[in-house]
Amino acid sequence: MRKTTYFTALFVIALPATAYAQQSTAEEAVEAVIEAASQAVDETAAASYKNDEPRFKGYIEPRFVQIDYPVESVLAGQEARVEFRVDVDRDGNATACEVTGPSEFERLNEETCPHVLRRGAFIAGEDDEGNPVAGTLVDRVYWRIREPDMDAFSIRFAFTQTETGEMIDCELISFSGAAPQGLETSDPCRGFGSETTLYRDEHGAPVRKRLEVTFDVKVSDLVSDAE
Numbered sequence: 445m446r447k448t449t450y451f452t453a454l455f456v457i458a459l460p461a462t463a464y465a466q467q468s469t470a471e472e473a474v475e476a477v478i479e480a481a482s483q484a485v486d487e488t489a490a491a492s493y494k495n496d497e498p499r500f501k502g503y504i505e506p507r508f509v510q511i512d513y514p515v516e517s518v519l520a521g522q523e524a525r526v527e528f529r530v531d532v533d534r535d536g537n538a539t540a541c542e543v544t545g546p547s548e549f550e551r552l553n554e555e556t557c558p559h560v561l562r563r564g565a566f567i568a569g570e571d572d573e574g575n576p577v578a579g580t581l582v583d584r585v586y587w588r589i590r591e592p593d594m595d596a597f598s599i600r601f602a603f604t605q606t607e608t609g610e611m612i613d614c615e616l617i618s619f620s621g622a623a624p625q626g627l628e629t630s631d632p633c634r635g636f637g638s639e640t641t642l643y644r645d646e647h648g649a650p651v652r653k654r655l656e657v658t659f660d661v662k663v664s665d666l667v668s669d670a671e
Contacts, residue, residue, distance in 0.1 A: 498532035597621030
């Protein structure tokens with residue numbers, strides 16, 4: 445089964461075109477900072493490599509980690525950092541890969557080299573005269589499970605936008621389902637209202653407006669043609 449997300453937004457009164465600002469929870473923010481710091485260290489190290497060492501053309505996109513994540517490891521909640529080395533020839537082709545710093549999870553160790561060779565692109569090292577030479581790249585894969593940011597939920601709230609674009613009198617009318625990352629039900633109006641777009645009366649003077657907003661998100665399985 446595949447899943448798809450249906451997103452319906454019903455604006456009872458005209459809604460200013462401002463994006464809803466999603467913010468990470470404290471725990472997720474801390475984890476993101478740690479992972480970002482680790483990657484920054486890796487990127488700094490990569491930038492300091494000598495030209496005689498092969499390197500990635502660009503870091504593998506995080507989404508590919510999720511795509512290649514072994515299903516049994518996901519179900520078991522297994523996460524790890526696995527270190528590896530890749531031999532790269534003078535044409536930038538990977539000729540061999542070996543796990544040098546395995547984790548406690550054998551399945552993630554087994555998938556690391558296939559993942560790197562499948563998704564990675566490499567640049568050969570250079571000799572003192574700038575000619576490409578074969579060499580070895582040393583790096584790591586961070587296996588981290590990422591859950592979808594949004595599940596089924598419904599929320600209805602209202603607020604007043606003043607003559608100066610200020611948002612006041614926020615009211616949560618109803619809420620059900622699982623709150624998505626960054627949605628604070630105690631302050632659902634955050635991110636709405638606009639100081640640059642004002643409502644005006646027939647004479648062109650700024651006026652107050654009461655806005656009522658409804659979001660309804662549904663997540664359902666897709667039935668394949670084979671079924």
